[in-house]
Amino acid sequence: MAENSSIEPSFTCGLDATLRIIAGKWKPLIVYFLSLSSNRYGELRRAVKGVSDKMLIQQLKELEADGIVHRHDYKEVPPRVDYTLTPLGRSLAGALAPLCAWGSDNMVEVGRVLAEREQWSREPADAQLPVA
Amino acid sequence: MAENSSIEPSFTCGLDATLRIIAGKWKPLIVYFLSLSSNRYGELRRAVKGVSDKMLIQQLKELEADGIVHRHDYKEVPPRVDYTLTPLGRSLAGALAPLCAWGSDNMVEVGRVLAEREQWSREPADAQLPVA
DNA sequence: CAGAATCCATAAAGATACTG
DNA sequence: CAGTATCTTTATGGATTCTG
Numbered sequence: 001m002a003e004n005s006s007i008e009p010s011f012t013c014g015l016d017a018t019l020r021i022i023a024g025k026w027k028p029l030i031v032y033f034l035s036l037s038s039n040r041y042g043e044l045r046r047a048v049k050g051v052s053d054k055m056l057i058q059q060l061k062e063l064e065a066d067g068i069v070h071r072h073d074y075k076e077v078p079p080r081v082d083y084t085l086t087p088l089g090r091s092l093a094g095a096l097a098p099l100c101a102w103g104s105d106n107m108v109e110v111g112r113v114l115a116e117r118e119q120w121s122r123e124p125a126d127a128q129l130p131v132a
Numbered sequence: 133m134a135e136n137s138s139i140e141p142s143f144t145c146g147l148d149a150t151l152r153i154i155a156g157k158w159k160p161l162i163v164y165f166l167s168l169s170s171n172r173y174g175e176l177r178r179a180v181k182g183v184s185d186k187m188l189i190q191q192l193k194e195l196e197a198d199g200i201v202h203r204h205d206y207k208e209v210p211p212r213v214d215y216t217l218t219p220l221g222r223s224l225a226g227a228l229a230p231l232c233a234w235g236s237d238n239m240v241e242v243g244r245v246l247a248e249r250e251q252w253s254r255e256p257a258d259a260q261l262p263v264a
Numbered sequence: 265c266a267g268a269a270t271c272c273a274t275a276a277a278g279a280t281a282c283t284g
Numbered sequence: 285c286a287g288t289a290t291c292t293t294t295a296t297g298g299a300t301t302c303t304g
Contacts, residue, residue: 014235017242066245095234102227103146113198
């Protein structure tokens with residue numbers, strides 16, 4: 001493999017570039033919730049259901065480094081920090097909106113296929129057929 | 133935790149539902165390329181740069197099970213199989229389009245931040261500061 | 265409140281070799 | 285051509301404990 005001397009990632013397409021920024025389980029959700037309202041850390045954590053401190057902080061830091069979110073520390077005690085989208089982040093949130101709408105429009109169908117997935121992942125894979 | 137008796141996944145929002153379908157490194161790209169043209173397996177593999185057979189097949193199967201893509205096997209020899217989007221898949225591809233556009237519009241900026249990321253991930257993390 | 269640090273289990277992804 | 289199968293590595297995520 002020698003070394004990858006291509007400094008620029010050279011994306012195959014726009015979508016490829018976008019995915020480098022928001023791929024992952026939490027980032028799209030974080031950006032989306034921040035587009036609804038700037039949020040203090042704790043609120044954001046409650047909004048993004050199921051996320052842990054570790055993941056939320058980690059993803060927020062990456063988004064901050066990537067110029068998507070801005071972190072403001074009020075340096076008060078008890079601590080108060082809030083996160084807002086940068087202009088770049090807001091434009092990204094806009095691009096995310098159709099995905100939200102798609103999910104809403106097709107939620108029933110999505111729910112169905114996911115339920116089926118969980119079924120056969122719950123099956124022992126050798127479900128002994130009942131005597132025939 | 134007892135057992136999770138909630139059969140329906142109960143999404144927190146539309147975006148959450150969407151992500152259950154296309155989360156991952158490859159699925160958005162697969163759906164996108166299939167929206168440009170239906171593709172034979174080999175062509176798709178070349179289009180989605182860097183994907184392995186294992187991943188491509190795996191993701192295609194899931195997308196098929198989720199009603200996003202349709203697989204047509206011509207049962208010829210040598211084998212010929214092509215993949216197309218279902219109507220649901222086409223609507224999803226439409227929702228993905230703004231993300232493509234965002235990536236294209238901001239490709240330079242995205243390239244910059246990614247290059248920076250790779251820099252400090254290349255650094256030994258204990259770059260001995262030069263004697264002060 | 266807003267994190268940081270550590271440990272651990274699992275899932276996603278990659279490499280390689282093989283097949284009808 | 286269009287996959288399978290197996291193995292290894294890496295990334296993701298969760299639980300817990302700790303701190304200013």
